[in-house]
Amino acid sequence: MREKTIRKAKHPPLYQSTPRSVVVPLHTYIHLERSSSVPLYKQISDQIREVILSGELGEGSRLPTERALAQELNVNRTTIMNAYNELAAEGLIEGHVGRGTVVKRTYFQAFEDEEAFVDDSPSWLFGLSSMDDLSEGPQARVLSDIASMGERENIISLASATPPPDMLPAELIQSIMSQRLAEGRQSALGYCPVEGLQSLRRALASHMRKRGVPVDFQHILVLSGSTQGIGLIGRFLLHPGDEVVVEVPTYLGAIQTFRALGARIIGIPVDKDGMRVDLLEAMLARRKPRLIYVLPTFQNPTGVVMSLERRKRLLALARRYQVPILEDDPYGEIYFENDVPQPLKALDTRGHVLYLSTCSKILAPGLRVAWLAAAEPLIEMLSLHKQVFDLNTNALGQWLVSEMLRQNVLSKHLETARALYHHKRDLMLDAIKRYWPVPVRIHVPDGGFHLWCHLPGCIRARALLRESIQEQVTFVLGEPFHVDGGGHQHIRLSFASASEDEIVEGIRRIGLAMQRILARHVPREEQERIERFPVV
Structure with missing residues (x-):
């Protein structure tokens, strides 16, 4: 067995958990590119959205006032107002008299917070087994959604662990x-x-x-x-x-x-x-x-x-x-x-x-x-x-x-299948080396259908999946494979089912998703210090 190691740059944690009674130091999560063609309010709203959807800011977390955040970021108050308005229109934040601006409950947080789930189903259903017991809870629903997306023609699925049509x-x-x-x-x-x-x-x-x-x-x-x-x-x-x-x-x-x-x-x-x-x-x-x-x-x-x-x-x-x-x-x-x-x-x-x-x-x-x-x-x-x-x-x-x-x-069929999957594995590894902008650690298998990838600390698997879905490509998060709460930095990529063109294009799109995350959260000078793919 071999492991291809992409050396990791040392980054401090991007997020720190903040008590809901304390105003979140939001400016520490925001890095503005003032020379960029993207408007400042858009850069701000995009980066706040990422922090919220990552689950780091739970429901009720208090955000700074428009005036305070404008001073901290050295921008006009109208810029912050426009950013907050965009997030409020998406249902991510809301204003409360006496509490200021707070984070609302999000779709992804609803998956993660099972105890807060309220069901108005008929009472006789409560005597039956919970669907969460049968399906690994919310994470299984997320995977089901990903599988459904993989059936759409415009989605590249690197999640499916099945033989391709031609096999x-x-x-x-x-x-x-x-x-x-x-x-x-x-x-x-x-x-x-x-x-x-x-x-x-x-x-x-x-x-x-x-x-x-x-x-x-x-x-x-x-x-x-x-x-x-x-x-x-x-x-x-x-x-x-x-x-x-x-x-x-x-x-x-x-x-x-x-x-x-x-x-x-x-x-x-x-x-x-x-x-x-x-x-x-x-x-x-x-x-x-x-x-x-x-x-x-x-x-x-x-x-x-x-x-x-x-x-x-x-x-x-x-x-x-x-x-x-x-x-x-x-x-x-x-x-x-x-x-x-x-x-x-x-x-x-x-x-x-x-x-x-x-x-x-x-x-x-x-x-x-x-x-x-x-x-x-x-x-x-x-x-x-x-x-x-x-x-x-x-x-x-x-x-x-x-x-x-x-x-x-069967023997002849398997010979053809092994040669094809071997080629696809190498094709995916080459595409990762070419298109991914961050160091990753990848186990290189001598068989099977999958690559198991350990992402660097600057990118979380869930954040990468959300960005990748925007690029119309899917894969499987590492978390559902763990019984100990781990896997937050892992993803599984399957090379068997996708065509050769889909493998290369899918990896390229994931690379674009990575670049957006880096642009939001990692300063440019830090990005330049990240080594690109030395093989050990």
Whole structure:
């Protein structure tokens, strides 16, 4: 694993929390370019807006009077009046007799302040599970909005973690169906066992043996997606209040699922070699979690691969403390180097690892085919549990994947996909080096779909996302991947789904968004001291 480091300039914090009873020292956030063609009142309103939308100034924060701010900035009072009027028209500030000008509640602050949420829904709804419990609260709604924007033709989405249209095997599926569907109509179009089509289970077991995992078809349970597998195992193993160990950061869908089941989540940090198993060991000595959830290969969102030493240590800890491990492996076959990592399950000799993978990344998400590999008795119990919620997983999708594996066409498809994603990763890195004006720290993955970027202190992820949306480009914030409140300086960029032109243009637009933030908050002489992209 490599990490491309863009050295960070040392900046003081841009924002300091201010008690609402105290007038905000607003002039410290405003840097005027008097030679700029942008009017001074516009520069002032833009920079105040940024501070408010960043969440640094909460509802009720008091702003200086027009006269006081005019004196502090050495501008005409009319300039401040025009700036305040513009912000008031947008609903960001308002005047109160006896209190002066104060910040109003904003859309983004409403997301962050869950306790202040007031609902006038029918009373019978209050007995049901909160949607915040099921969807990671407001942050999940923000991500949903971003995903919706990605469907619009004028939006470039670097958020979507799906194969691009030209990698969806439509021609291959059409060929298989035209040649084989009539003969296989009962398997493809009829009911199938809860465990999945036996032909597919045998094919998946054979496929896994090639990757070093000694399983047979009895060890395979077919699912309609990885998230179904996480939920199935969670419902089977967990009771409300049970503890689950996850990596920090980790897959958002797993966080949502475990929280929806009432589990308490314990986060263990990830570094360049994967989960910090030394910290895990110290935690296991004190607590008794019911499950350890990991993505050891091309982890989402970081892209790191857990080292062999840590994999062995993790398995030893699972045996010692008798805690099962759920290995989620959606990206393990999307590698860019010859040193192909085996699944953690390949090292498991005691049945402690439950292995989960999917065809959504290697073929097409619309097929709705994933699978779980585990000890036969557990597969039998989970099958009984599964039939309560999903009696028949998509038979046509199962039949198609089974045929692809039987005809040995998946290997060629994966070779093409790996070459394409490798190229797109490098294209995105080159575009970042060319267009981004600030130093960033980027983990360079040897597989998967994502770049995990650590922004410098002068730019916050949420502020950058808001500015980038103005440029009609989206990505995913780092915060929802954390269970510890972190991720404020991280963003995840996905290079798989976007076209080559969209990758370059999207990165260029994010660079423009960065430049606007720098222009508002970082003095020009400080900007000139920022080093541009030395590679370590």
